[in-house]
Amino acid sequence: MKNTGIRIYFLYVLFFFIASCSGVKKNKAKVVFSHIPTEVADVEIDKLDNTSTLFEVSEQGKKWVDSIYDAMPIDEKIGQLFMVAAYSNKDEAHFKAIEKLVTENKIGGVIFFQGGPVRQAKLTNRFQAKAKTPLFIGNDAEWGLSMRLDSTYSYPYNMTLGAVQDLKLIEKMGVQIGEQSKRLGLQFNFAPVVDINTNPKNPIIGFRSFGEDKYKVTERAIALMKGLQSEGVFTTGKHFPGHGDTEADSHKTLPTVKFSKERLEMMEFYPYKKMFAEGLSSVMVAHLDVPSLESRKNYPTSISYNVVTDILQKELGFDGLIFTDALNMKAVSNVYKAGFLDLKAFLAGNDILLFPEDVPLAIEIFKKAYQDSLLTEKRIAFSVKKILKFKYLAGLNSYKPIELKNLYQDLNSSKNAALEYELYENAITVLKNTNAVLPIKELEKQKIAYVKMGDATNGIFISTLKKYAEVTEIADGSLDSLQLKLKPFTTVIIGYHKSNVAFRNYDFTDEELSKLDFLTKSNNVILDVFASPYSLLPITNFNNLKGLVVSYQNSAIAQEVSAELVFGAISSKGKLPVTVSADFVAKSGLSTEKLNVLGFTAPENVGMSPKILSKIDGIAQKAINEKMAPGMQILVARKGKVVFQKSYGSLTYEGEAKVSNTVLYDVASLTKILSTLPNAMLQYDSQKINMETRLDSMLSIFKNSNKKDIRFKELLSHYAQLQPWIPFYKATIDRNGNPLGTYYKKVMEVPYSTKVADSLYLRDDYHDTIMKRIADSKLLPQKGYRYSDFTFIILKEYLEKLTGKKLDELSYENFYKPLGANNTMYNPLEKINKNRVAPTEIDTYFRHQTIQGYVHDMGAAMEGGVGGHAGIFSNSMDVAKIMQLYLQKGNYGNREYFSQKTFDDFNTCYFCAEGNRRGVGFDKPQLGKSGPTCGCASMTSFGHTGFTGTMAWADPETEIVYIFLSNRTYPNDAVNKLSKGNIREDIQEIIYDSIEF
Structure with missing residues (x-):
């Protein structure tokens, strides 16, 4: 039948x-x-x-x-x-044709293809309203609605x-x-x-x-x-x-x-x-x-x-x-x-x-x-x-x-990105890691180059790499010329970037394969592939590659997370889903070492509300609108992950140059804890000094002075009866504020080589005058908390006498280079272009020029820009690294810079009972109503603020790092509206309010 x-x-x-x-x-x-x-x-x-x-x-x-x-x-x-099939990006004729099928032919459903979410929703409502029996509505959303719709989220493939x-x-x-x-x-x-x-x-x-x-x-x-x-x-x-x-x-x-x-x-x-x-x-x-x-x-x-x-x-x-x-x-x-x-x-x-x-x-x-x-x-x-x-x-x-x-x-919730971070952290796969080239460590021994391959964007990858270390982009059409440029570099990262939308257009070109083969023979190459793993099939020899990473896609988060892996903020967990060679079969994948360096993620992944954090935007804009500062950088990290890093405004009120995350700010008194203090901790750690060490044993200039018996912990707790400061520059200018020829020259010549600003050189022996004036200065009549710049001017002198090296050299060698803090420096104009530096003032009283790239503090300027109390320029990311080093009690990148005990000793308030909130070198939360914080930080928290409108704060109890950098002193520092407006404190309060668990 x-x-x-x-x-x-x-x-x-x-x-x-x-x-x-x-x-x-x-x-x-x-x-x-x-x-x-x-x-x-x-x-x-x-x-x-x-x-x-x-x-x-x-x-x-x-x-x-x-x-x-x-x-x-x-x-x-x-x-x-x-x-x-229906398309929300077509015209009314198309919509009416579908509507006719709904009303006259009583179709059972609609599958939507290209268009947008709001347009599709409107059409869905329109068609459903016409349907006698409600319609099935469907989409191909294999990796999210973005497979078909614009303005929606794309998850990994x-x-x-x-x-x-x-x-x-x-x-x-x-x-x-x-x-x-x-x-x-x-x-x-x-x-x-x-x-x-x-x-x-x-x-x-x-x-x-x-x-x-x-x-x-x-x-x-x-x-x-x-x-x-x-x-x-x-x-x-x-x-x-x-x-x-x-x-x-x-x-x-x-x-x-x-x-x-x-x-x-x-x-x-x-x-x-x-x-x-x-x-x-x-x-x-x-x-x-x-x-x-x-x-x-x-x-x-x-x-x-x-x-x-x-x-x-x-x-x-x-x-x-x-x-x-x-x-x-x-x-x-x-x-x-x-x-x-x-x-x-x-x-x-x-x-x-x-x-x-x-x-x-x-x-x-x-x-x-x-x-x-x-x-x-x-x-x-x-x-x-x-x-x-x-x-x-x-x-x-x-x-x-x-x-x-x-x-x-609702379709573009911040939790989408939060999950995407987690997915890539678990997907990115390391297939080769000869001699543990990954993660890149011992940055002080590294010179890193980056070479791009592929025809898609690479901006997030390279910018994130540069947050970890100095990375130089190298390009040249000639292989021989390219290799000559790469010769000085210890490590070469090659990023292969292909479009996410390509089905088959992910293969290396013959020219790229030849280039890769050529470069791997003469360099320590790490290849990072932002494309299908099948793109590796044409590579016949992997022997010369030192590191091989498969990042699968070229999305922004994939690039960011992959850079984290290269420098150890995460370990590799992914396993290859397909076979690409006899050596790299399905399920291949190596685990790499995780270092305790700052990484990046979405706020939700560390228990913070992005919605509340977004309120920072309004506070920052208020500060700019009310001319409290022309621009600023703000960074928030928690549990070792940066979750908020933004720049606002411009370098000046008049200019069009916008602040970016790579702009450097004069951090003013943050210099104390970013440069001088960590070097003092090294000496403390090696027992060259202790909390009871007397000033006369540190520097001979104080042996017969009224300051000889000041103890180290009193000195750094601002509890030593020192004068707040002396305007040293005033003794070197005339009544009209012009530099005296006795002290200054417009061109460098012996013995006038201490550069104070453009075309302004101070006598080299004036440093001795500064130290003598400090030694001879009167003590305050009563013992109590009184902030003084003398503390760190003295400490700088001590460190340089003890080590035989200048403070800028000490900080670079001991901390900045191994930390990868390549954007932290004294005298930035010796290394970078002026347009990357925010100006701090239009000086009409001493240097008579716009101060941009030279330290704002006059005393530090008279020290050639290298002061113990001021002189550092940096950006929010680098400052965060150093604060994270402190939060981790001396360890960063799985390297111990100083002991936990040393940090704990310096983060102790020895004179709180006397009403002095200070730690040893660190500022601490207020004991009463007024102080440097929002009042919501824990008493174990620590940090510092700076005259130019800066703040760096860390809290061990919440694992929060908060950085605020600005040039509120531009064009002049007549009124500190930023401080009066509680801008830094209000932002800090938002940060604490955003903590959910």
């Missing part, structure tokens, strides 16, 4: 095909058929189970399904089978997720995509792709696959599925029976899969079997030629009864919804006519016909088949009731329109 029915069916098909080719017009199908036996449809439907416990509905749900179905005429029932070993993160990604999908009114996300990509030449799957290992693919697909479906969004496993080992694109032609059925059951079917047991909602059937499953030559699986019904539904027992792949794809549309193709796909066992080309024509053809009993009521009911059941499960029985308010904000 079955064979007879099939023979008659093919006569029907042949007759209709001839008729359709003989001029049957769309929407006018008037073909007359003789009666056709119905045994095929009836017998096979009876063998299928449509009462799955996985997708069970309540009695109320069953009544809803039956009532809707029973009220539908045959046209509407057939209309439910179609899910048409499946290939990247294939490297992630923590499945909870992938499930979390599913949850977030599910939340966004639901917010946009979707019931279906046509994901995950469960194709096992065993063919590197696959032109259409590739990075859309989780990898080549069936177990790894399955684990990740299930994790993503569970996350999505936990939010009430149905998922679709695709592309059955398996598109992973093809070399043709089914959008363009019909790919062939030549494996035996046994191989397919063992490999390609494996994920589906496991996912069915876990509750996969639906399956999409691909357009493939699989001879072992379908004997008819070049007959697509999507319209094969044997594949869709016998194998998928009967053998594998799947009873969820079955979608065809898009029916406009050339694999089927070039061979079979619209409408006729739809009927073939439905009779094969599919429930929903995706992207049909001509719905009205198809409905006419279906109706004719129904009239002639080829298409039975039982077959229609089987799929339509299943569709209605899923609509009920999706809540469409009580449909509510999408709320448009805050839609963009």
Whole structure:
């Protein structure tokens, strides 16, 4: 009986095909058929189970399904089978065409393609309002809504997720995509792709696959599925029976899969079997030629009864919804006519016909088949009731329109980026690490170059690398000339950057392969690949590479996290999802050392609210608007991760030069804890001094002075009765404020070589005058807290006498170079361009010029720019490194600079009982109402403020580092409006308010 029915069916098909080719017009199908036996449809439907416990509905749900179905005429029932394509970036004519299909043909759903989220939401509301039975709405959102929609978030591709070993993160990604999908009114996300990509030449799957290992693919697909479906969004496993080992694109032609059925059951079917047991909602059937499953030559699986019904539904027992792949794809549309193709796909066992080309024509053809009993009521009911059941499960029985308010904000929550950081931290894979070249350590011994390959952007990668160390970008068209430039460098980082949107355009060019081979023979090269791991396939020799990193994609966060890995802020955890060479097979991946250096992440990942932190923007803008400072840098770090780093305003009120994170500020008194104090800690650590050391034993100039008995801890706690300061410069200028010729020359000559500013050189022996005036100065009448610059002028003198080196040299060698604080320096104009330095003042009283790149403090200027109390220029990132060093009690980059005991001794308030809040060199929170902090920092916190409008603060209890840099003294320091406005303190309060756990 079955064979007879099939023979008659093919006569029907042949007759209709001839008729359709003989001029049957769309929407006018008037073909007359003789009666056709119905045994095929009836017998096979009876063998299928449509009462799955996985997708069970309540009695109320069953009544809803039956009532809707029973009220539908045959046209509407057939209309439910179609899910048409819509684009929110097209015109009104397109929208009206879809609307007509909704109102006249009663289609069952819409799959949205390119457009935008708000436009799509409006169209969804519009179409749903016109629908008699609520529509299914779907998107391809394999890596998030951005796969189809602009202004939405793009998560990592499946290939990247294939490297992630923590499945909870992938499930979390599913949850977030599910939340966004639901917010946009979707019931279906046509994901995950469960194709096992065993063919590197696959032109259409590739990075859309989780990898080549069936177990790894399955684990990740299930994790993503569970996350999505936990939010009430149905998922679709695709592309059955398996598109992973093809070399043709089914959008363009019909790919062939030549494996035996046994191989397919063992490999390609494996994920589906496991996912069915876990509750996969639906399956999409691909357009493939699989001879072992379908004997008819070049007959697509999507319209094969044997594949869709016998194998998928009967053998594998799947009873969820079955979608065809898009029916406009050339694999089927070039061979079979619209409408006729739809009927073939439905009779094969599919429930929903995706992207049909001509719905009205198809409905006419279906109706004719129904009239002639080829298409039975039982077959229609089987799929339509299943569709209605899923609509009920999706809540469409009580449909509510999408709320448009805050839609963009809800879809682009900051938690998206927070998760992306975690995913890349777990995905980026190290394949080679000869002699532990990764992470790069001992920065004082390194000279690092960067060479770019590929045609995509690399800005975030290189800028992040430069936050860790001095990295020089090198480029040259000639290989020999390039190598000559690279000769002085100890390490060469090559970044290979390719566009994220490319399917196959990720291969190295022949020229790049030659360049790579040439450079690796003569340099210590670390290759970092921001592209598919398949891009490594053409490389035949990896022997000369010292380090090999696969970062998978070229997104901003991938670049940032990869730079973190290069310098040890994170360790590598990823495993290769596919084989790229005999040496680097699937599951390869080395673990690298994690160093305690600052990294980068989103606020949520360290328990802070980005919404509250965003209030900093308003405070900063207020300061600029009210001319408290022309610009500023603000940085916040917690738990060793920078979570907020922004620059605001301009270098001056008049200029157009904007502040960037690379601009250097005169940090004024922060110099005390950034330069002089850490060097003193080294001497303390080596027991050259202690808290009771007397000043006369430190410097002979004080042996017979009134200061000889001042103890070290009194000196650094500003508890030594010292005068606050002496305006040394006033003794060297005339009544009109002009420098006296006795002390200054306009050009450098012996003995006038101490540069104070442009064309202004001080006598070299004036330093002795400064020290003598300090030694001879009177003490304050009473012992008590009184801030004094003398403390650190004295300490500088001590350190230089003891070591025989200048303070700038000591700080650079002992701290800045090994820390990678290459933006921290005295006298920046000796190293960088002036336009990278914020000016501090228009001096009309001493130097008579704009002070830009020269220290603002007059006393430090008279020391040639190198003062113990002032003179350092830096940016927020470098200051944060040094504060993190303190927070970690002397250890940074897994290197001990000084002992924990030393730090604890210096961070002790020895005179709090006497009303002096100061630690030894560090400022501490206020004891009363007024002080340097918001009043919310813990008493173990420490830091300093600076006259130019700066602040650096760290809190061991909350693990917070807060940096504020500005040039509030520009154009003059007449009124400290920044301090009066409590700007630094208000920002600090916001930071503490943002802490959630």
